[in-house]
Every structure is written in structure tokens, then in C-alpha cells.
Amino acid sequence: MTPELILNTMMNKDYFSQWMGIEVDEIREGFCRLHFTVKEEMLNGFGIVHGGIVFAAADSAFAFACNSHGKISVALDVSISFLKPAAINEVITAEANEIHTGNKTSFYDVTVYNRQDAIIAVFKGTAYRTVDHVVETHAKAD
């Protein structure tokens, strides 16, 4: 399976990324860049984007990138630092870059930034690589 097919297989079932309106701009082995637009339902009690939404965008980029090699990989540990808030209607991009892939784990840096290239958050994640492979069930079904 190619990274594109793996992505489509995952995206077909990823209802939360769909709800967020996530669009993938680029996918290849060990890399993913995606974007979405902040809508009103994504705001927190201070009128800025909820931390969970910023995390989710980075987490989806991480998931699409670390599964691109074909082995099912799941997030173990993540740290995220919030550097700047984001407001309604802003277009937010998350870019995941592979730093290391071993036999059992892989490690990614994800940067979340706005249209002015200001960094909103920095996300660092370790995934556990299972022995199973992403299977093309849902992509086939559609």
C-alpha cells in the first residue's frame, strides 16, 4: 500500500478529522502536512481555539505520517507546548516530520502554525509500532 492509500483508508473512518474539516496537503513516508479552518464550535471559554483542537490537528498529522510505512502505529507519549493562541476563521497548518523510526517505536516532531507562519504549538510524539498492517478494508468498501 502507498502512503496515499493508507491515508485514504484511515481518513474514511476518521470521523473526528472529518468533523474538523481537515484537508491533507501532502503525504509521503514519514511526512504529513494538513490544514483546517477554526470554526465557532472549536472555541474554548476564552474565545480562542480549544487546546484539544490544536492537539487533534497535530495528532492527526502524526498518525497519518507514522502509519505511512504500513505498520499500524499508535501514540504512546506526547508533549505539546502552546506558544500562541488562534482565533475563529484562522487557517491552521500542522506538519509532521519523522525524526527516528526504530523497530518498535517511532518519534515525530509536529509544528502547528498559522498563515503568517507564526508557530501556534510544538508537538513531539512517540508511537508504538505494532506488528499489524493498515488494511485497505474501508477504502475497498467505498
Next chain:
Amino acid sequence: MTPELILNTMMNKDYFSQWMGIEVDEIREGFCRLHFTVKEEMLNGFGIVHGGIVFAAADSAFAFACNSHGKISVALDVSISFLKPAAINEVITAEANEIHTGNKTSFYDVTVYNRQDAIIAVFKGTAYRTVDHVVETHAKAD
């Protein structure tokens, strides 16, 4: 303002926590426990709850707890470890406990668990405490 009033003021505008169906079970200074039910729009590409949703529940509990003292506090750094997946229709609880509150920062542990008391994720967050206070605008409006 009491912790309850601060919570209501925040919740009135927290459209994402509302979308998630978050209900707060207990709020007091330095503490918050809340729950929500996993619905289909919250799933990721592997049919389990999206990491962003688990993070968001913990982040909301963290935000409600660390703003309960009255000073507006915003998340700086968070680390989260995912210990167990969660499925559709599961009821998930997040409980935030204050470990330390200084002049400029405060530090919380948040545990996310299911109805069988199995830990789904452990979240640790540092907030920056601004000099501003949570103002009762929206609570007044209602």
C-alpha cells in the same frame, strides 16, 4: 467569584466542551472532575476515540480547575501518555488535581479513566497565571 460562577462563565462560551457534551461533576478551588460520552464523530481512523478528544477532556478539566482561583490561566506545556484506548459509547471521566500553584505558574495532574476505573490517559500541565481575572460577563448576560 466562586469556582462555580467562574466555571459557568467559562462554560457559557466554551463551545467545544459543549459540543463534546462535557458535564462537570465537581468543581472547587484547584479541582475539577467532569465526564462525557464517546460519540461516533469522536472516533479516529482505527475506530477508537481520537487522541484530540481525550486530550480535550483533560484540558477542559485542567482549565476549569486552574482558573477556579479567579486569575485567568492559560496552558503552557502539557504532556500526555495514552495507556488504553476508548470506544464508542464509553463514559470517560477526567479529574484534575492541583499539585502546585505559585505566583506566575500552576501545575496540575489530570487522570482520564473509564467506568471500570481503568486509566485511559495521564495528563500533566503547567499553566501561566496572568494578572487578569475571569470576568462574569457571560454569566451576567444569562
Next chain:
Amino acid sequence: MTPELILNTMMNKDYFSQWMGIEVDEIREGFCRLHFTVKEEMLNGFGIVHGGIVFAAADSAFAFACNSHGKISVALDVSISFLKPAAINEVITAEANEIHTGNKTSFYDVTVYNRQDAIIAVFKGTAYRTVDHVVETHAKAD
């Protein structure tokens, strides 16, 4: 092998814990509490204990606790938050508690505190559990 034997086997070769003067107060499966005294060589450029020393104490407690089950375990990801500085001659304790042990990974909370029970740092670590066992070579050799 008992947790005590595993600890002795590790400690015999752990030259850095020896240099720090680490003494283990309690060891059992999934738990370790140890202490040391801050000496002049442990200070940083601001005259307080170096962050690497605080980390090392927590990391040793983590290592002794997560290897206590017998399988060789190594640190993957750690986050640490520094809540309070420590000065020369202070006695510092690190206590590691198991939160979760799965087949491949285990997860620990470590709290570092002083003699007044003030928390100096909070450390959260994930270890990867190998299939190898801690072997009693060095303990036998002595």
C-alpha cells in the same frame, strides 16, 4: 530474582548513582524510594542544584522500580516539571510509583521532594520493556 537482588545487580554497575551518593530506602515490585544529599559539584551557574541532578535522581528511582519485575526496561519518554529549586546540603528524596504496566511498556510517576515535603520536581516516564531479563552477573561477581 527478587526486587532487592535486581537493585543490587544494577547498583553495583551504576557508577553515576554511586557518584551521587544515592541510597535506596525502599524497593519492591513497581516501587522505589531513594535519597541523596546535594553536594557542591552538583550545583549549576545560579548556585542551585543542576536540573540534570534532579532528573538523574528521579530517573534512577524510575529505573530501579520498572526493572523490579525482572524484565530489562529502558526509558523512552520522560517529562519533568521543576517546581522549586534545591540548595547545597539539602537531602532530596525521589519516589517512583507504577501507574501502569503493559506487555511492552510501563508508565511511572516520580515525585522529587525535600525534607520539608515540598515538591521540587514531578517526573513522568514511559519505559520500553524488552524481552531480556536482568541477570545477576555482577551481584554474583562481588
Next chain:
Amino acid sequence: MTPELILNTMMNKDYFSQWMGIEVDEIREGFCRLHFTVKEEMLNGFGIVHGGIVFAAADSAFAFACNSHGKISVALDVSISFLKPAAINEVITAEANEIHTGNKTSFYDVTVYNRQDAIIAVFKGTAYRTVDHVVETHAKAD
């Protein structure tokens, strides 16, 4: 004060960095690269470099870089991921790069690597920026 003077002022009192044999290769505002050689006293119970030593090298690079602007800055939260072990006599480099500096906090990425450019650890740190300035006391005294 220049970054070099600030570094010298800190290094004169940083007895642990001195004990490690840390040598700074390059210092400028928002950047520091340093190296040291693994010696026997730095090993842990598995015969590889202790996690506290790897952390300390990254933490010193972080401290020298984030204090280079003149304001005293102290570590708040750090996450570190260990990607590869290091052995006795290896020369280890830590390079700290500024990602963001705000009024109250600054955020750095630190990469720790060996002579073969293999990454040993990735370190991400947030510092709190105090209102005090690094004072040249010890540099003057010498």
C-alpha cells in the same frame, strides 16, 4: 553583557557542567552548542550513559542559550525522548535552538547527538524569564 560574558559568568559557578567536562563550541543569542566525553562515572546499571547525564548536557545547552539575552531564565517544563544509548568514551554534542521567546517564557529545542550524527535524545524545554539580569559578579571576581 555579551552572550560570551554571560556564559563565562554562569560557567564559573556551574560546578556540575565543569565536572562533566562540558566545553562550549558556539554561543550566541538564542543558540548554544556544547560537547563532552562520556566517562566511567557517568554510566548507569546497564553499562550505558545514565539518562541524567544526557539530560544534564541538554539542560546546560538550554540554560546557556536561554540566558544569552541577559534576563535570568529558569527551566519550567522539559520533555526528553531517548532514541539511542551512548557508551563510554563517546563524544556527545548538545545543540540548543530557540523556537520562541516571549515576554515571560521562552521555548527551545535541544538535540543531543554523537560523532556519527546519530540522534541520542531530543529535548524540548520551556523557561520562565525573570525580571532579573545575569550579573557579572563571578566573572569580575576572577
